Amino acid sequence: MIINMKSNKSKKILTFILTVIFISILLITSLVTQKYDLKEGDIARVDIKAPKEVTDTLKTKEKQVQQEEAVPLQYNKNVEIKKETLQEIDTLFFQINKYLDSGSNDANKIEQLKVDTKINLSEEELKALTKLDKSQLKVLQDNLIRIMNKVLDLDIREENEEDIKKAQDAVAVKINSSKLSRNLRDLGIRIGTIMIKPNFFYDDSKTNELKAEARKSVQPIVIKKGQTIVKEGEPVTERDIIILKDLGLLDNDNNINIYITIVALVVFIIFLQWFYIYRYYKKLFDDYKKLILLSMLTCISVLLARTLAIISPFLIPLACVPMLFTLLINYKVSMTYNVFNCILISAAVQFNIEITLLAILNGILGAMALKKLQQRNDILYVSIFIGAMSVVLTLTVGFLLSNNVLEVLKKSGFSFIGSVTSAILTVGFLPFFESTFDIVTTIKLLEISNPNHPVQKRLLLEAPGTYHHSVLVANLAEVAAEQVGGNPVLARVSAYYHDIGKIKRPMFFKENQLGSENPHDKINPNLSTLIITSHVKDGVEIAKEYKLPQVIKDAIEQHHGTSLVKYFYITAKNNSEKPEEVKEEDFRYQGPIPESKEVAILMLADSVEAAVRSISEPTKGKIEEMVNNIIKARLNEGQLDNCDLTLKDLEKIRKSFLKTLSGIYHQRIEYPTEK
Incomplete structure (x- = not known):
């Protein structure tokens, strides 16, 4: 079939195809790297180096586990336990005094007394208490309250027999060292040891919170770009396999799937951009030269991202193309087009969340800030403003994702440089686009x-x-x-x-x-x-x-x-x-x-x-x-x-x-x- 290239429609189709091919190649070279067919225990035939920076997840996780295990279990003291226990002792003696006042020796009343006191005393122990006179009861009660008031200040952990035994021994020691008679001491020890109960309870939430903080405090162990992962002639370890997998260097026979996915993504994004222009800016869509301009700007945005990402993705002049769109077309087209471009830029930097957010911010500010341009210097002022906003965003997101202060500060500095570079490139590109596409910008x-x-x-x-x-x-x-x-x-x-x-x-x-x-x-x-x-x-x-x-x-x-x-x-x-x-x-x-x-x-x-x-x-x-x-x-x-x-x-x-x-x-x- 012979395509008539004089046809405007044919030219547009060719432009669409060339745009898709160009951007797809850029993204494929960014996302697809050389693969290695290796498994644990294999002997490496060549040195394998990291094509980019990656976290050593295994070592980082090991260090995090160590830090977590070093966190002591956290407990909370329930002060109400002491109050309740002392109240129960008072209730016990109140009920016994009440029993004595009734003057009854009825066995049923002893059983009732056992129920009312809610203390696990035997019938013999209760009978022994009822045989005491009120003065003896008063002495025993006062001594028990005094001793229990001190013992219950101890930390008695739940499900910890050692703590309970320690508290019970403390009760026995203190009662035995008192001036009570032998039978009162025995009754006091019995009541006191029964009343010992845990008051120090495990706080799962606080423990997990401290463990999470300990885990977060661990700096990721990073394998630097160019660092050797596997040396020639050495066996491949489990750790090596994990790192290679994280870097996408293992041969999973999925390259063809990646190619198809990337091309499909690019076709979809470019189609949406063109459909938007066709739907809302028909005159612009019918102007073939302007359509080439739009495609060129999209290609430039991805090319800049792909090229500068090799040094640092934070150096990418993300505001350059949005500002060019605003100056050469209008801010509305710039806003919409750059939303789609952000997806392509994100793919070019391997879907780095920080760069994606920066691209969105730069796209919005770059389009809106030049809406009412008054002079050429405004481009520089706008880029400095965008740079400041980029620094704020980079610092905020950076400290949320990492505790490496120096690394976050370096990224912030690069993001500011990238914004200022946007102004330089915008001013540099502008005369070329103005003359080539016969466009009169606000600056002109x-x-x-x-x-x-x-x-x-x-x-x-x-x-x-x-x-x-x-x-x-x-x-x-x-x-x-x-x-x-x-x-x-x-x-x-x-x-x-x-x-x-x-x-x-x-x-x-x-x-x-x-x-x-x-x-x-x-x-x-x-x-x-x-x-x-x-x-x-x-x-x-x-x-x-x-x-x-x-x-x-x-x-x-x-x-x-x-x-x-x-x-x-x-x-x-x-x-x-x-x-x-x-x-x-x-x-x-x-x-x-x-x-x-x-x-x-x-x-x-x-x-x-x-x-x-x-x-x-x-x-x-x-x-x-x-x-x-x-x-x-x-x-x-x-x-x-x-x-x-x-x-x-x-x-x-x-x-x-x-x-x-x-x-x-x-x-x-x-x-x-x-x-």
Whole structure:
């Protein structure tokens, strides 16, 4: 099958395929390395070195286990146990005293006493207690409370027989050393030892927390890039196999699967990018040169990532391509395209989470920060700001993932350098893309908007009235363009240059006559019309002479569209003996009509400013009527048919004009003169 390469569709298909191939090769060389068919116990035939830095997981894990095992078990003391135990002793003696007060020796009451006291004393021991008089009970109770109050301060761990035995022995020693009688000591020891219970309980949560901290405190044992993993002639160990596996150096016969996966990923991402452009920016999609530009920028972003990742992925100028997208296309395309590019960049750095997050941050800030660029230096300022934000992100994520302070600081420094490098590359790439793809960036527009530009200086000196008119039109156009989502800088700069053709014959235009004689009074209307309309052609020639961008030439050529030079047309009809023979087309501009929002706004602003200036005593009502009539006339004439302005946009433009004009033509106080 022969493909017709002159077909725009065929060119796009080829561009898509070449883009996919180029990016796939970059990613495959990044993700796929030489494989080795080895297993534990094999003898290595060659030295195998680490192609990148990797953590020795086995040794790191061993060290973590050692640190965990060194953490002592954690316990919490339950102080309520002591209170409860002392309360139980008091309850025991209260119930015995109560029993004695009843004066009964009923065996059933002894059983009831056993239940009420909740202490595991035998019937004989309870009977022995009931045979004591109240004074003996009081002495025994006081001694038990005193001794137990001290013993229960000991740490008695649960399920620890040694601790329980130690506490019980302490009770026995203290009671035996007291001045109690033998039978009271025996009863006291029995009650005291029964009352000993654990008060120090294992805290699983705290123990695990300390173990986790101990594990986290272990610095990963890192195998550096280029470090020998396996030496030639030596047996391959389990540790070697784990490291080789982590590095992806073991031959798993999955290379073909990796290739297919990478290509599929690239196809999917590029397709989504193109579909987005096709769906929301059809005009951009139809422009083959712009489509090549988009593909080139995507390739550059992956190429930069793949190349600089060899040194350090943190040196990648991640903001470069987003800034180029914003300057060459617009920030909305930049935002969306770079979301997809982040996936490709992530793949180029082996899905490093830190770089992926940095790419997203740089993409968003790089696109948004240059949205309202004012001067070329803004690129540097923006890159420094992005660099600072990158440092903050790198430090935050770095310390979450690692405790290696020096390594995190080094990465942060590299990320800042990468951001500043973005500015250098952006400024370097910009002229190439501007000239190659005939794109006028905001920077270029700002450069030619300088009043010291040769054309502007000529306009000021040779046609000062036109210069002043152009400045007023620029103010009207800029504000209106911003209201309808146009390019305010383009609208403003187009206004500065739209009438430069009047430089050739300035005195034939009313704003430059300044009360002097009007040369049109001495020539016929047809010649006057030819002179008036020729300022468009003259303007285009001057623009070419000074190598002004194509968009400025288009604005000059289209700002009058095919409108009628009404004054001279009516004059010609009034002066003609046969007015019906006066052809309207002889008094019209050659066009074409405006093809963009900005030029359409320029047309309206130009007409409005000139018309309002002609009002002898401008009032708010007169100005509003004039603005309404001009917009309505241009709409009815079909001058706005080829631009993207809607009726809602025209209403916004109308209101914007009125607001700006009210500031220009506001009523002033008439100052009194001295007598």
